[in-house]
Amino acid sequence: MTEIQSISFVGSGNVATHLAHAFQSANLHIHEVYSPHHSHALDFARKFNCVSRKSIQQLSSDIDLMLLCVPDSQISGVSELISPGRAIVAHTSGIEPLDSLSDKIRQTGVFYPLQTFSKDRKVDFRVVPLCIEGNQASTSELLTQLAYKLSNKVVAISSPERAMLHLTAVMVNNFSNKLYGMAHEILERNHLDFNLLLPLIQETAHKMEEMNPEEAQTGPARRNDENTISRHREMLKEFPQYQQLYQLITDQIIKKHHE
C-alpha cells in the first residue's frame, strides 16, 4: 500500500460521523461500517453512501484502514474480533495506548483528533490537531499522509504523550465547560441572562492566541483582593457545592501569583 484510499468504520457515533464527513470532503472512499446498534450503522451507511454490516466478522478485509470509533473500554475486545486482512487498524482514543490493540494485528495505529465533537455542530477539520502513532514507521507514515488530507496540523506523538494531551484537553474543555455550567445555573436562579457572558467567554479563549495563560490571568484572586473574594463567597452561600471549588481555584491563583 502506498496510500490509504479506502476506509471502514467500526462504530458510528459522534467521532465516526465527524471523521467520515472530513474523509468525504477529502474525496476518500468510505467502504463500510459496523455498529453494535444496527440502526445506527444503517443511518451512517445512508449518510455516507457505504455498506452496513450486521456483524463485525462480515467486514471486508480488502480495505486500507479500519478505524475503531468505539468506547475506550471496547477497543481491546473489538480488535481481537476483527480480521483486518491487509488493513491498518487504528483507534481514535485520546487515552488508550497503542498496544491496547490486539498484538495479532500486523499494522496498528492511532488517529486521535484533539477536538470536542457534538451532534449537529460542524467542525472545521483543517485546524483540528490530528495525533498520529503507528507500530511501524510505514504505518505512521501512511496515517500521517492521510491525516494531512484532513488537517493542516498533524503531529506524531507517543501513547504517554497523547495521554498527557488528553488529560489537559479534559481540563480546558470538560472542566471549563463545567465552570460555564456553574455560571449558567447561578444566573438562571437569579433570572439573569447567561448570554451576557458570551463575549467574555470567547475573549478569554481567544486571548490564548496572543498571550500565555499566566500573563492573561486577571481578577480578584490575581490581585489578592480579599474583599471581593469574601463577597463572592458570601454570594455563593446558596450554592454550597460551588463554594469549595471557588475557594480552591482562588487559592491556586493566589499561590501561583503571590507566593
Place this chain on the structure above:
Amino acid sequence: MTEIQSISFVGSGNVATHLAHAFQSANLHIHEVYSPHHSHALDFARKFNCVSRKSIQQLSSDIDLMLLCVPDSQISGVSELISPGRAIVAHTSGIEPLDSLSDKIRQTGVFYPLQTFSKDRKVDFRVVPLCIEGNQASTSELLTQLAYKLSNKVVAISSPERAMLHLTAVMVNNFSNKLYGMAHEILERNHLDFNLLLPLIQETAHKMEEMNPEEAQTGPARRNDENTISRHREMLKEFPQYQQLYQLITDQIIKKHHE
C-alpha cells in the same frame, strides 16, 4: 443636560484606556484625566488628546460625566474628594454597589463593561455588554444613551444583579484561564506544545453560542468513566496541587449528570 458629550477620567489603567478608545471612536470628547501616577495621566492625555491634572481637585466641574476607573477599594474615598459640579459621577466596577459613591454627589451611576481587558489587545466594544445603573431615572437614561454609542448590548441592572454577573464572570474568565494555565504548565513540563489545545479551547467557548453548558458537557466525568479518571489521577501525581481540583470538578460533573 440632554446628552452626555464631555467626559473626564479618574484613573488611566486598562479599563480607562479601553473605554477612552471606545469613546473616541464614537466621536465623544474626552476632556481631562487625573491619575495618582502623574506619568500615567500624561501618557493617557497624549494618547487621547486631553488635559492631564496633577490633583483630583483640579478636575473641571464643567463636564457631563466623570468616570471613575480606579481600584474598587478607592471608589468610595475618591468620590468624597471630587467636586463634580453638574457632572454625573459613575464608577466602572463589577462588584461595588452604586451607593459606594459619596451621597453628597447629586447624580451617581455605574457604567460596567462586562469584559476582560488586557494591555495591547483590542476589544470590539460593539459586542461588550454594558451594565448601567443610575440613582435617578434621568441618570440611568443618560448613561444608557451614552452606552448605546459604544455597544449594541446595554442592560439596566441593579447592584446585586451586577455583583452576581461579576461572580459568574470570574468563574468563566479567571477560573477558565486558570485551567488553561494548569494545562500549559503540565504540557510544558512534558515538552508538549500548548498551541495544540487552542482549537479545542476555542470550540469549547463557541459551542456556548448554540447549546447550553449542560448539553455541551462531554468527557470522562460526564460518562462516569472510572478507568480514565483514575489514569488521569495517576498522571497528576507530579502535580499534587492540581489533583484535588481535578477530583472536585470531576465529582461535580458526576453528581450533576449521574445522581
